[in-house]
Amino acid sequence: MYSLDSDDTLRLVQITDTHLNGPEDGHLLGMKTLHSMRCVLDVVRTERTQIDAILVTGDLSQDGTETAYQHLHDALIPFQCPVFWFEGNHDQPEPMQAVASGTEHLNRIIRTQHWQLILLNSQVEGAVYGRLKKDQLDLMEKALKERPDLHTLISFHHHPISMGSAWIDRIGVKNGDEFCSLIRQYDNVRAVLWGHVHQESDQMIHGVRFMSTPSTCVQFTPGSEDFSVDSLPPGYRWIDLHADGRLETGVSRVEGIEFEIDYSVKGY
Template identity: 45%
Template sequence: MEQQHPWRIVQLTDSHLYKDPSSRLMGMNTAASFKAVVDLVRKERDQIDYILGTGDITQDASIEGYNRFREAALALCPNMAWIPGNHDEAELMQRLPFETSHYSKIIDHEHWRIVLLDSSILKTVYGRLDAPELQFLGDALASAGDRHVLVTLHHNPIPSGSVWLDNHCLKNSEDFHAVIERHANVKVILWGHIHQFVDKEIDGRRYLATPSTCVQFAPQQVDFKADDASPGYRWLDLYPDGHIETAVSRVTVQLDVDLQSAGY
């Protein structure tokens, strides 16, 4: 039997990088934590076909922060795409002065299609997919042919279990799921935003969220609470027959975080 070779993806999310690499978020130097995660990816993943940056690339929408993410990602793999989060500025990301925009909406492989959605609203914490974005999603799923599909966005399309976080979720998740449910080719929904691990199967689809490369949020909370879990990343191996293998890996180096912080 012919061996199936996967399409190997790495997700880096919620890096919250600043213009100043010495800046800290809730006591953590986000540039240092991002570097630690990137070093872990380099150590663990000897082949990467694509890197996905799933929002909150920067904390301050600075060109320097975007460039720091970009340079590190491209040193791991020449293929990279990113989407905006609530701390990013989508229009700025589309006109950054780089030779490649990395603002892709569809990434095609022989057996898979990745659809990248913008759920961000400028200066707003929660997310929404407007009518053109939902139309784009439906068209992208309908035109995928025989490909299996991974859909990625920043905001959580299902409840996280934390009240405060779910006030900042994808507000029109019902509209999103109405589109998804019409297309059996959708195998994976992937997001960031919640700074937590999620791996659930719902109606035959894999729903995945991934730890931040910096601070983590404690699960199952009513109000904001930081967690002492370590920063990390997710790898995904997408196989021709539609099945996936995936896991989260976290750094072991000690990184400071203010567990008494009331927000970020």
């Protein structure tokens, strides 16, 4: 458990699906992912003058190399705030943990005076889809029961609800219904946040805010039946968590930069 100091508002930045490679010019679908992430971080610097923590919500690396995770770690040092990571389907736990050793990156429960963040691992080794295993659901329920007084945001990589896109919905959290049923038993869950889908969404379900966020590299077309790459630029999400449980959030994207994308590729 990690204790995080903040005032009455906890100010978060979420970046996701950075898909970094060991080589600095490594790419995903033609887009150089280290360059596109740096462009997103430049927007963050301009827009967010105060950041209490940064969440990096999976698929940190495309090639699973230690060097890729080091690129991410080094890029976020200048923000001088805690940074928390967890696994996506493309990530390799051992090199990820090697770079995170001695840092706060892999803490799963983060608490402030008014809020707690519960960060779970939805990775299934060797699979693109996700699942929240029993130990992860147990961790979540333990934290919720321990501090019913804290407003709670839960985050993991894969999407727990339908995105309305046939190919994407085949690779979400396989036990999303179980997860959603569990959190409805706790009055302090305010929000669920994920990556994986490379697109923005935001909806309220049974009083809980469910949100996905653009990738810092290539975007996927919302509502598509088959794999489809969107022309929207990279982006990030900011989230302000207030002491009374209110949540304010928005998505910002890189503007004025052309990124090279190979639209002919039919998978990632």
